[in-house]
Amino acid sequence: MAITLYELVGRDAARPFSPHCWKVRLALRHKGLDFQSAAAGFTEIPGLEGGYSKIVPILKDGETLVADSFAIAEYLEDTYPDRPSLFGGEGGRTLSRFVESWTQRTVHPALARLAALDIHDILDAPDQAYFRESREKAFGTTLEDFVADRAERVEPFLKSLEPLRAILVKQPFLGGESPLFADYIVFGAFQWARVSSPFRFLPAEDPVSVWFERCLSLYEGEGAKVPAAA
Template sequence: MAMTLYELVGSDAARPFSPHCWKARLALKHKGLDFQTVTAGFTEIPGLEGGFSKIVPILKDGETLVADSFAIAEYLEATYPDRPSLFGGEGGRALSRFVESWSQRTIHPQIARLVVLDIHAGLGERDQSYFRESREKAFGTTLEAFVADREARVEPLLKSIEPLRAILARQAFLGGESPLFADYIVFGAFQWARVTSPLPILPAGDEVAAWFERCLALHDGEGGKVPAAA
């Protein structure tokens, strides 16, 4: 029986947008495993699998349930060791933890300031109410005010990813000549922006943009199958 991956969507069930769900999806593809997807909106997540988790992605493999994208990657690595490695060893696992920490503290907050209103626009009515209330409470301001100067925030984001740009000028992927889970971690952040917002972020000719295009083409173009927001 194929595994099931629960993913976050808005009003269009064909457009999963969570960066964490994209990490898990590409991890499954990397391992060459068969899986099906089940989509849910924000307010539907607590009802999935009997309330197993408040977050997605959730992976169901037989009777086993795993939540959190990194935990899913570790589960896949341990359970299917004969398939291509997501970490390339214990050192790669530890370095992937660093990449995740850096991405979620450096890239994610900046992308949120660019796309959060677009995310809201793409949600169903019930999820819009939840999203606005929860995010405005967290941000301490309205969604509109939070993104009011977003065009001016693109350049600081690009400067902050200079360490990423420098390494990708030397090699095709963070994993070297081929991708590892660390690549999927950072890819998820930029795919989040690509799927939810038409705001251009990565300029043509940028090493990170070229890497992102390579990632979109991985695994028979899995990432590129969802069109960019228009």
């Protein structure tokens, strides 16, 4: 049965940008599963699959619906155990939870301070209104003020990546010699910034940048198929 992945897009339906959707896209490729992408803007999500979820990604596998990127990864692992493992065992599943927690509490907020206004600018008008209202309420300031000092925020952000960098100078992936879902979790965050914002902050020689380029090339260049924002 066909697998459908509902993904978040802006004006250009061919440019999915959600970090959580990118995690699942690479997880599906890791498992060697064919899927079709279905694009949705922010304001379209509540109408998907009869209002099944307020968030994407949503995976539809036959008659089964699953929302939330980690829940989808666990579904794929448990439903297709004969295909390459996303976690490398139960210990890896638990450690991936830590990686997700760190990424969403350290990397995502920092990237939002760099790219929030650019994300707004790639959206359709109805989604722009939704995004501005919801994010400015959450941030307590305008999008413009939220990113006004982004150039000064780059160095502290790069320093915060030292735990990641220390691992990646010793091995090609967080998963070791080959990637696991933990890699896709962190990759999704950087891909979010790459696809939605032209602001560049990772030096090319940084081990994190080298790892990210390595991830872009995975699965016949799945990540690189969507060009960087310009």
